[in-house]
Amino acid sequence: MPLYRLEAVVLYHRYLGEADKIVTLYSREKGKVRAVARGARRPRNRLLAGTQPYSHADFLLFSGSGLDTISQCELKESFYxxxxxxxxxxxxxxxxxxxxxxxxxxxxxxxxxxxxxxxxxxxxxxxxxxxxxxxxxxxxxxxxxxxxxxxxxxxxxxxxxxxxxxxxxxxxxxxxxxxxxxxxxxxxxxxxxxxxxxxxxxxxxxxxxxxxxxxxxxxxxxxxxxxxxxxxxxxxxxxxxxxxxxxxxxx
Ligand SMILES: [Zn+2]
Missing domain, CATH: 1.20.1440.120 (Recombination protein O, C-terminal domain)
Structure with missing residues (x-):
């Protein structure tokens, strides 16, 4: 599965099932992108901070069939x-x-x-x-x-x-x-x-x-x-x- 990087801001997040969410990102490289963040609602999950609304982060995503999936993210600014x-x-x-x-x-x-x-x-x-x-x-x-x-x-x-x-x-x-x-x-x-x-x-x-x-x-x-x-x-x-x-x- 091809991996790619995005520098992006989270516009929205929407819960998906028990632990996942779908986030809408606005990225420098591709504009608006929707992606799945698996496990991002669990405490201590590595995607937790970077997928909060308005977080600015570097994301690593992989594309497959359907929505792309966030594999990693590195928070730059939380806008807490x-x-x-x-x-x-x-x-x-x-x-x-x-x-x-x-x-x-x-x-x-x-x-x-x-x-x-x-x-x-x-x-x-x-x-x-x-x-x-x-x-x-x-x-x-x-x-x-x-x-x-x-x-x-x-x-x-x-x-x-x-x-x-x-x-x-x-x-x-x-x-x-x-x-x-x-x-x-x-x-x-x-x-x-x-x-x-x-x-x-x-x-x-x-x-x-x-x-x-x-x-x-x-x-x-x-x-x-x-x-x-x-x-x-x-x-x-x-x-x-x-x-x-x-x-x-x-x-
Ligand atoms: Zn006139």
């Missing part, structure tokens, strides 16, 4: 704090669900792997969870090829010189005042929020904490990016409800 704090856990679950819903199995994309890793690091540090998620959403959409049009009108291609703007999730970008009618559900977008979105595309994640954003701007960012994502999603996200609950917004 993501399983300890409800808010961080909800945020990580949201990120994992987006990877699960919008990415097909076996499509390699190193950018998406490094985005996942840097997002988990920021969430584990627990700073600026909401801004981290907004930054993640925009980068994630861009890496999937759905980067919203932010520098000119998405409908007419004209400049965004003067006057108020709207944002269309369906058309995937900003609408100038002449083109608002192209999407009846287009959202109000302030100039400040537009500038912040543009900066998200150029800054490194570690600078998020110094960007700063007023509460009104944060709400706008959230609705605008949610509109973009919802247009791409096959169904509602289960994790969004959990996230809203722990943020104290209620169901």
């Amino acid at each position: 704090s993501l399983r300890e704090d409800l808010h961080r856990m909800a945020a990580a679950a949201y990120v994992a669900e987006l990877y699960d819903l919008l990415i097909e199995e076996g499509e390699k994309n190193e950018g998406l792997f490094f985005l996942l890793l840097s997002t988990l690091h920021l969430l584990a540090d627990g700073e600026e969870i909401e801004l981290t998620l907004r930054y993640f959403e925009l980068r994630f959409l861009s890496l999937l090829g759905y980067q919203p049009q932010l520098s000119q009108c998405v409908h007419c291609g004209g400049p965004l010189r003067e006057g108020p703007l709207r944002f269309s999730g369906q058309l995937g970008g900003v609408l100038c005042p002449d083109c608002w009618g192209q999407d009846g559900r287009a959202l109000y977008l302030s100039r400040g929020t537009l500038e912040l979105l543009k900066r998200f595309l150029t800054v490194t994640p570690r600078t998020l904490r110094v960007l700063g954003a007023a509460p009104a701007m944060r709400r706008e960012l959230e609705t605008v990016l949610k509109a973009c994502l919802e247009y791409r999603l096959p169904r509602e996200l289960k994790s969004r409800r959990f996230l809203a609950l722990v943020q104290g917004e209620g169901p």
Whole structure:
């Protein structure tokens, strides 16, 4: 049976029988992969730590008929704090669900792997969870090829010189005042929020904490990016409800 190595993050695990589990990995080499971890639920099993949700590890797998099997794993980072704090856990679950819903199995994309890793690091540090998620959403959409049009009108291609703007999730970008009618559900977008979105595309994640954003701007960012994502999603996200609950917004 051919053996191969993957550097990967565990997105999900699901119990299988008494002692095994099926894990969904997002790997640097092959994108999303599902594999069986035999015995991984037993205490002291050598696969136990590396197959917990959000663990980052090097895996050795062998392929056979059906799902591939994890033979060994070496833990690089457990992201333990993501399983300890409800808010961080909800945020990580949201990120994992987006990877699960919008990415097909076996499509390699190193950018998406490094985005996942840097997002988990920021969430584990627990700073600026909401801004981290907004930054993640925009980068994630861009890496999937759905980067919203932010520098000119998405409908007419004209400049965004003067006057108020709207944002269309369906058309995937900003609408100038002449083109608002192209999407009846287009959202109000302030100039400040537009500038912040543009900066998200150029800054490194570690600078998020110094960007700063007023509460009104944060709400706008959230609705605008949610509109973009919802247009791409096959169904509602289960994790969004959990996230809203722990943020104290209620169901
Ligand atoms: Zn226009």
